[in-house]
Amino acid sequence: MDLEVRHLRAICAIADHGSISKAAVALKTSQPSLAAQLRRIESMFGGPLFERGRSGASPTPLGSWVLARSRSLLPAFDELRRDGRRYAGRGAVRVGCMSSHLAVSVIRSLRDLLPEAEVSMRTEEAMDVLPGLLGAQRLELATLGDYPGHPLNPPPGVTYAVVAAEPIFVGVAASHPLAACQEIDLADLADEDWSLPALIESGHREHFAEACAKAGFTPRIACEATLSVAIDLIAASRCAGMFQATSRGYPGVAIRPLAGTPLQFRHILGWTEGGPVEVHGGELVFRVRQAYWADTGRSPVYTAWLRRHGPLPQPPISRSYRNLTGY
Structure with missing residues (x-):
């Protein structure tokens, strides 16, 4: 499995909304589907990205590191897509x-x-x-x-x-x-x-x-x-x-x-x-x-x-x- 832009968006959504269920609503997907996707993403990175508890999901140290880089990369992908549509x-x-x-x-x-x-x-x-x-x-x-x-x-x-x-x-x-x-x-x-x-x-x-x-x-x-x-x-x-x-x-x-x-x-x-x-x-x-x-x-x-x-x-x-x- 290769890392995709949608995976970075999922990580950011979970961090922004504080829980997998709320992030799933924002991403217009189901909670089980997003949870399964997160497990596959964590498998690629070799460790958990979020600690899950009654208060929601909070980034682990590895999760904070991945989250920071995701936030820096996503605007560039958005700009690439936007400019590509312009040229087309x-x-x-x-x-x-x-x-x-x-x-x-x-x-x-x-x-x-x-x-x-x-x-x-x-x-x-x-x-x-x-x-x-x-x-x-x-x-x-x-x-x-x-x-x-x-x-x-x-x-x-x-x-x-x-x-x-x-x-x-x-x-x-x-x-x-x-x-x-x-x-x-x-x-x-x-x-x-x-x-x-x-x-x-x-x-x-x-x-x-x-x-x-x-x-x-x-x-x-x-x-x-x-x-x-x-x-x-x-x-x-x-x-x-x-x-x-x-x-x-x-x-x-x-x-x-x-x-x-x-x-x-x-x-x-x-x-x-x-x-x-x-x-x-x-x-x-x-x-x-x-x-x-x-x-x-x-x-x-x-x-x-x-x-x-x-x-x-x-x-x-x-x-x-x-x-x-x-x-």
Whole structure:
């Protein structure tokens, strides 16, 4: 009989629960079966590992020695099994998503590429926490974004790839005089109050302030609100706000492009190196990018803008992610 990982787990369970009967319940086996297994394990080690009495089972000196080494070995076996399942595409893929329409395409593509993986998703109003979660391997994949002059740099052990670059549009009340314009000059919004997200990612505020400075004004941030509150304020002519080009619109809000495209944004995917996504990284980016461009047709304002201007400079369309970074 050879020593197996399950034997080490049995020893730890008996020590943790203080009795064979309680350990048997935890291990989902019978008390006689676990007792017989313990006798075989003790035979391999050449002596008793536990003293059995009315108060339960307590480790002998030999048992304490075996127990200490078992506890040090089991995490390594667990990690080996977990990483093996990751490489085989059968492990858990935890996805963190910033607020964007990209999330649905990412989840759909993941399920196609890793059909046996357990995929779970969490969303964040601001994406700044996501790179840290990737770096700490608390996520395997995340949707991210950055802005011109404020590129996002991956933490150690994480790969970033650009999906698409797009313009940022502006939203005003449908009754606003500028709502009749095909495109709005940013300078014409100098006297407006502005709404920004309550939790705004690094680079967004700076990029906005820089664009406004080039247009000759300093923006007046009147409120910091969630999207639902901001939409109500914009529709009520209380402020202006910024929207992703792929936005499909909201009642009472006119979403318009900015002349000259002073505000831009990049959609980025990030994944852990050595995780379950890495081997499929290039294909995932390729699929999500195709889905992104197919989805632009649902945004009439963006579709019209693309007909007039064409897309912003994009990374090459390739199934290799190595060349998909950089502004």
